Amino acid sequence: MPLLVVGSVALDTVHTPTEERERVLGGSAIYFSYAASYFSAVRLVGVVGEDWPDQHTRTLRQRGIDTSGLQVVPGGKTFFWKGRYLPNMNDRETLEVHLNVFGDFQPQLSAEHRQCPFLFLANGSPRLQLSVLEQVNGPRLAVADTMDLWITEQRDDLLELLRRIDGLVLNDSEARLLTEDENLVRAGQQVLELGPKFVVIKKGEHGAMFFSQHETYVLPAFPTERVIDPTGAGDCFAGGMMGYLAEQSDFEPRTLKKALAYGIVVASYAVEDFSLDRLTQIARDDLELRMERYQRMLSF
Amino acid sequence: MPLLVVGSVALDTVHTPTEERERVLGGSAIYFSYAASYFSAVRLVGVVGEDWPDQHTRTLRQRGIDTSGLQVVPGGKTFFWKGRYLPNMNDRETLEVHLNVFGDFQPQLSAEHRQCPFLFLANGSPRLQLSVLEQVNGPRLAVADTMDLWITEQRDDLLELLRRIDGLVLNDSEARLLTEDENLVRAGQQVLELGPKFVVIKKGEHGAMFFSQHETYVLPAFPTERVIDPTGAGDCFAGGMMGYLAEQSDFEPRTLKKALAYGIVVASYAVEDFSLDRLTQIARDDLELRMERYQRMLSF
Numbered sequence A, B: 001m002p003l004l005v006v007g008s009v010a011l012d013t014v015h016t017p018t019e020e021r022e023r024v025l026g027g028s029a030i031y032f033s034y035a036a037s038y039f040s041a042v043r044l045v046g047v048v049g050e051d052w053p054d055q056h057t058r059t060l061r062q063r064g065i066d067t068s069g070l071q072v073v074p075g076g077k078t079f080f081w082k083g084r085y086l087p088n089m090n091d092r093e094t095l096e097v098h099l100n101v102f103g104d105f106q107p108q109l110s111a112e113h114r115q116c117p118f119l120f121l122a123n124g125s126p127r128l129q130l131s132v133l134e135q136v137n138g139p140r141l142a143v144a145d146t147m148d149l150w151i152t153e154q155r156d157d158l159l160e161l162l163r164r165i166d167g168l169v170l171n172d173s174e175a176r177l178l179t180e181d182e183n184l185v186r187a188g189q190q191v192l193e194l195g196p197k198f199v200v201i202k203k204g205e206h207g208a209m210f211f212s213q214h215e216t217y218v219l220p221a222f223p224t225e226r227v228i229d230p231t232g233a234g235d236c237f238a239g240g241m242m243g244y245l246a247e248q249s250d251f252e253p254r255t256l257k258k259a260l261a262y263g264i265v266v267a268s269y270a271v272e273d274f275s276l277d278r279l280t281q282i283a284r285d286d287l288e289l290r291m292e293r294y295q296r297m298l299s300f
Helices: A028-036 A054-061 A099-103 A126-135 A148-152 A154-166 A172-178 A184-193 A233-248 A253-270 A284-296 B027-036 B054-061 B100-104 B126-135 B148-155 B155-164 B172-179 B184-192 B233-248 B253-270 B284-297
Strands: A003-006 A008-015 A021-028 A040-049 A066-074 A079-085 A092-098 A118-121 A141-145 A167-171 A198-202 A206-210 A216-219 B003-006 B010-015 B020-026 B042-049 B066-072 B077-087 B092-098 B118-121 B141-145 B167-171 B197-201 B207-213 B216-218
Touching: A003 A028, A003 A126, A003 A233, A008 A092, A021 A028, A028 A054, A028 A233, A040 A099, A040 A172, A054 A066, A079 A099, A092 B197, A118 A126, A118 A233, A126 A154, A141 A233, A148 A154, A167 A172, A167 A233, A172 A184, A172 A198, A184 A198, A184 A206, A184 A216, A184 B197, A198 A233, A198 B118, A198 B197, A206 A253, A216 A253, A233 A253, A253 A284, A253 B197, A284 B284, B003 B027, B003 B126, B003 B233, B010 B092, B020 B027, B027 B042, B027 B253, B042 B100, B054 B066, B054 B148, B077 B100, B118 B126, B118 B233, B126 B155, B141 B233, B148 B155, B167 B172, B167 B233, B184 B197, B184 B216, B184 B253, B197 B233, B207 B253, B216 B253, B233 B253, B253 B284
Parallel strands: A003 A040, A003 A118, A008 A079, A040 A066, A118 A141, A141 A167, A167 A198, B003 B042, B003 B118, B010 B077, B042 B066, B118 B141, B141 B167, B167 B197
Antiparallel strands: A008 A021, A079 A092, A198 A206, A206 A216, B010 B020, B077 B092, B197 B207, B207 B216
């Protein structure tokens, strides 16, 4: 079933301890869309400026992603992020961030986009996320991501959002910030009490935790020695997860756990090169092969 | 089959953000022995001073641990460690450490102890570990732990030890220090090249990674919201792992993976209270129940 994603579309400059890339394709909605496209039809809503290379749109279309919701602002500049990874490749510092056209983004969904049964609210302010949520006609599953910035600066809107969505995906430091609890098991359970039916805490190289009223579990990351650029790994995780849920069109506990596992597998490919460079080389079969290895790894 | 462990026996003063305990039963060989005792016969070799409460020896004997190798030095003082955990309960700082009688410890194994087929060299200098290894008559499986101190101060002896043991257990920061590689997958593979047939990297609340010539995998920690005192968790992990291997008396890949899982399960109980307080309340059945939950958690 079709999956709608609304979020940032960016040009990223990424420095790692050994290499750097200038103005490569990035942004939460981009990574999410590409990862989800292995599983289901994806409709992308976002905004870019005049500096956006058409070639990036073609890259997305080649995987069947609907880019009709990608608005180009004449005279505008695309969201730009520049960051540097520390030697552990898990921590990073932001060197520059220019919201540009994304700062004023007020998405107006098309009639078709409003009917999408699966919705992911990627990186964006809770106000923006709420505005999108209100435009969609009773989605079967609405899941959001959030960020430290919104937890501290738009807490009330975020709390309002949490009461209205089915699932929240956030990382470990954000979960600790939101709940003021250092223990991730307790933190996850506390986020659950704020409204969502399920919560996923991303732990980067350490995998992901899942929380619902009846279940708490953790799945490790797929171990890889080739970590070239972790940018977008969390968005690829969410994309794999939501893509699989949209494909299966059910939210049974069993399906949800498998969705998390697919998210982990897609993310493990994504970090193996800059931008979407690794993902553009793989097919669904590669995901299935690694998924089999991952399942074998966890059985004893 | 009997399992011999040689290592530190200590009295610990532990401060957590909410509580503190003075001079409680601790030390690597103690945590290891107690955890292993759920699975196999354990023979403990260590040293204590006159301040050692007899009650602690009784606690060990009640689980059938052979304490005939626990030497009491008249006029001496037991190894003492005082530490404080940071709010995340994963990082800690050492406030005081007095090696006392452990500083001059030169274990002389009894004839019976020399015949033990399973050997674990817990915390101690590589020189001490090598001296013990030389006393044991061709153990079927010899595994060692190490510490940052020995990696920096007795590197040559440690490298000599690594060429002569079957397995090494160390934590993530120690693996990075030993190999100067931040990526744990590569670090584990590099330690393997130093000699051992298998390497286990402990990641605290994030679980453990396993490396052999043919296999690399990671298992997550069992998620627990009740983390009261993580002291000794790594030693309990090693104890559960080695105890299960000694019980099964084989080192097939399948057995090794299950051994890691048992180590994770025992450690998840150990952190639920100070010292051995939680472990003294549980039986093998409790471990089996949590093991079933852990296996279910990882299947999808």
